[in-house]
Amino acid sequence: MKIYGIVVAAGYSSRMGRLKALLPLGQRSVLERTVTALRDGGALDVFVVTGHEAERVAAAAQSCEAQVVHNPNFDSGMFSSIQAGVQALPKDCDAFFVLPVDIPLIRPCTIRALAMNFCERKAPVSIPCFQGQEGHPPLISATLIPAILAHGGTRGLRGVLSKFPHANLEMPDYGILHDLDTPDQYAWAKKRFTQREIPLPEEVTALWELAGTPHNTRKHCKAVAECACELAKWLNASRTAHDTVSPELIRAAALLHDVAKGQRSHERAGGTLLAGYGFLQISDIVGAHKDSFLPEHAPITEKELVFLADKITRGTERVTLAERYDATLERWAHDPEAVAAISARKARAQKLLQRFEHETGFCAHEQCASPS
Structure with missing residues (x-):
């Protein structure tokens, strides 16, 4: 199975007040953490979708050997960036992850478990859950690519995926839920990162x-x-x-x-x-x-x-x-x-x-x- 990853890093980071993709988390950037998690979990390659501050984000993506896809229409919302990433996927793609850049605490084992689950069950959509709550990233079968590209954007990616069967996978990974929208959430993530090998x-x-x-x-x-x-x-x-x-x-x-x-x-x-x-x-x-x-x-x-x-x-x-x-x-x-x-x-x-x-x-x- 050939599984790829898409990291959406095109937004303005307006609530954070700083570009989220380039914030430090440990010795690496938030962007590098998300790319590394996907790679360590088994993604063959990772495509980073840029928009706002495209040159800076692209340079950071290239430094961790990710592919860069620019979305000139990023202003129209995240779903347009997902579509840009999907369009760039190789023809041999069997499935792909979609991970917002501001979910950097996800564990590679969660990525790996989703990939194994897909290989066994071939579900159109596999979603990690923490105590019953769905999180990121979904693993999406390549058979859904036409539906994603044809979708008009209503309810974003969720609007497409809701039409297809899901395979939810429980994981002991709170990181699938924690995003970095605000400075307080970023401060918590920095503290949590230093103790990430100790369960909450x-x-x-x-x-x-x-x-x-x-x-x-x-x-x-x-x-x-x-x-x-x-x-x-x-x-x-x-x-x-x-x-x-x-x-x-x-x-x-x-x-x-x-x-x-x-x-x-x-x-x-x-x-x-x-x-x-x-x-x-x-x-x-x-x-x-x-x-x-x-x-x-x-x-x-x-x-x-x-x-x-x-x-x-x-x-x-x-x-x-x-x-x-x-x-x-x-x-x-x-x-x-x-x-x-x-x-x-x-x-x-x-x-x-x-x-x-x-x-x-x-x-x-x-x-x-x-x-x-």
Whole structure:
């Protein structure tokens, strides 16, 4: 399948007060972020439609090796720019994305999932959704090109696509909804970009739903998150500013540590799931929460705190390490190999807890005994 991308970057950016396409987001421009997302998601080539400030936008598009299509009639509205982009698509196009330039937080995995969905189902229109709300970009079959070019513009692209069957695809990606119309939205996007590998609370819920995480497990995850954040508070209080751990990372990882509960090797399955959705910072933590192998002179990190919090939380109640592991040992008392493995994990957990309490002066079980 040959799938291409169209980025519409022809507007005036009047509400922003600055040209949105060229605003910095991290070390790249907003335009480059959208082009890169499409490419990383599998688009063979990307066509950037220019209009207002065409020369500046074209130069930025060419710098990231995108094709440039100018729409001299951009004043007549976004749909005319979409039509200009569609007209420029290669003859071998099987499907194409249409992405406004001001949707730069979309994850490449969302693009990739839409492409895979199209290859499997061949739906005329595939649309990503976040918690039931449709977002950008639609992936459109090339069979709709004549209808798009013949459309008079009423209700824009939506007016065309509404006439054809849709395949909606739920994704844990709030970025499909967040555009950059105003300075406040841009400020939020800049802050969010620095933590894009950590899921938002709404994305945590979406991940639970997609994975089918049991509701009792979700309650356990919330209790573990409370405990882990308490441990993080005490650890950070004992360290200098540049050695602290991230409470945001810890909370998200703890909330999702059992996201794949019920699956075989659920910790590895959960880590793989999260990595596939682009949440790389928490995937390693989730994938390692069954055991701890911290070298003697290595510092305690977010990974170890989530591990410890999980091990002193049974259901939603705080317990000692002995209570947690001894119950497991009793269940496996008939299997000498399992007993040996569990006992070794218990010893490593106890050693880690002793290190934590020595560094912080905080008795984890006593102080976390009653979750709020």
